[in-house]
Amino acid sequence: MTGNSFNVHSSEDQTGREYFHHSSGQRVDTDIVVVEALRKQYPHLELVVVPRYNSDLLAYASAGFAKATPLEDAVRDPVYGVGVKWRYYMPPSRRLDSDPGAFVENVIFGKFMYKWKDQEAIIYIANGRDGTQSYPSVTNQYILTTNEHKVDELLKLASVWSQQLHNEVWVFDSGYWQKSAELYDSVMKADWDSVILDDDMKKALISDVENFFDGQKTYLDLKVPWKRGVIYYGPPGNGKTISIKAMMHMLYKRGAEKGDKRLTVPTLYVRTLASYGGPEYALQQIFSKARQEAPCYLVFEDLDSIVSDGVRSYFLNEVDGLTSNDGILMVGSTNHLDRLDPGIAKRPSRFDRKYFFSNPDFDQRVQYAQFWQNKLKDNKDIDFPDKLCSKIAEITDKFSFAYMQEAFVATLLAIAVRGGKQEALATREAHRFAGPHDPMTNVDKQAKLDRMYNGGGDDTDVDKLELWVEMQKQVKILKDEMDEKDRRGTSTSASITSLPIRPRAGLDSLNRYRDELDVLLHGRRAESDGRLSGPGQF
DSSP, X not given: OOSOOSOOOTTSOHHHHHHXXXXXXXXXXXXXXXXXXXXXXXXXXXXXXXXXTTOOHHHHHHTTSSEEEEOOOTTTOTTTSSOEEEEEEEOOSSTTOOXXXXXXXXXXXXXXXXXXXXXXXXXXXXXXXXXXXXXXOOEEEEEEESOHHHHHHHHHHHHHHHHSXXXXXXXXXXXXXXEEHXXXXXXXXXXXXXXXOOHHHHHHHHHHHHHHHHOHHHHHHTTSOSEEEEEEESSXXXXXXXXXXXXXXXXXXXXXXXXXXXXXXOEEEEOOOOOTTHHXXXXXXXXXXXXXHOSEEEEETTHHHHSOTTTHHHHHHHHHOSSOOTTEEEEEEESOGGGSOHHHHSOTTTSOEEEEOOOOOHHHHHHHHHXXXXXXXXXXXXXXXXXXXHHHHHHTTTOOHHHHHHHHHHHHHHHHHHTTOOHHHHHHHHHHTTOTTOHHHHHHHHHHHHHHHHOSOSOHHHHTOHHHHHHHHHHHHHHHHHHHHHHTTOOHHHHTTSOOOOOSTTOSOHHHHHHHHHHHHHSSOOOTTTTTTTTTOO
């Protein structure tokens, strides 16, 4: 067999013993060794070998479609009759998560009784990596059955199930497609109700996409390819990303709402073209997958960064393609339309529609303030009357949504850090070690002088509110930064939309503090409904 001439005892599993023997010596071809052992051990059963990467039968069983029971005999055969597994604990991805984590088992070698419908089969699973290299690592499933054609039916269903999305999104990253449950969860928190845009523009965005996926016959009748490209552009932080997520959410619900799962439109999200095979290989993989999944929604976020001059021609060839791209709706987002190659931005047959996401107007800024007002309504320590929404909108003229988010988060962080102390005392303590370059030093002094000489504004009740007092300080800092950029010769458009670099330690990365802020204000971590991500997350 493999040079193993010693006798096998009746209580021992012959295949298990052979696997152990083979794996502890020189390995040449594990698959052949296992097949030979199985045919000798089970001469009356048919053998079907199935690679796990194409059809994971244990995962199919764990989803409830079959039952896999380990066949182990630790008493009579304690060495070879027990499977080989890697067992390890996966802690939660973040320390703030309440999830306790989970234990994971990776079967290296195992034997199972597999029941599916009215069929039973014995399945061996064996990792067959030969040699010392980590790649490729091949794990095969060896199915022993009396009814081979029934196994084919099982394999067909399990393979289709393995290729389907299960509360996941296809994401292209690091050179290959992978399923992301994390992105799916983020998408499910986004819906059009939480997107603050001009109502007519929002309706146009939605109808544009719906008409495409409902209009296959129209394209066919007009003898044109059923494909489209759309570009979302404009200053950063004004709703492009949240609109894409809301669209993804709508397309995932589409099948359920219309009572036909086939109408659900999957999203393919391209994160980067970085790949071990180079960007050209990445583009080939991206469009091959899109054609396979069509009709689908193919997203290129930051299109100008993804499609560089070096791969522009290859990208255009894939878009125009000798291969049919029917059913593919591409959407590309960019902060800089002028940086896109004219062959992409100005050729109607490639990206035929563009939507401009501008800075919010007064009414939209009021809406955004109301969003935060609703978010904070359960916090009894924050007084946020309706009239304050308009006052905040008035002082944030030319702010993007991202800038408004910065103003709110910085304001609430300042209140949280104060820890209930009186403003004057907290201010003195903060200035004591801040040094002369802290922008808050001058802002606090100016705010104090304004209150002394102006005696407050027209509405003294509002002017005394802690939220309003702190908000004015933070807005003043942001406007000073914008003015400074203007003085340096930066264009007005760029200066009012790019996220600021705050000189104070601890405010240079908003994402880092959102959950801590929610803990301080609400006494709990951010809820899964996206309370700290809503329309402000772009």
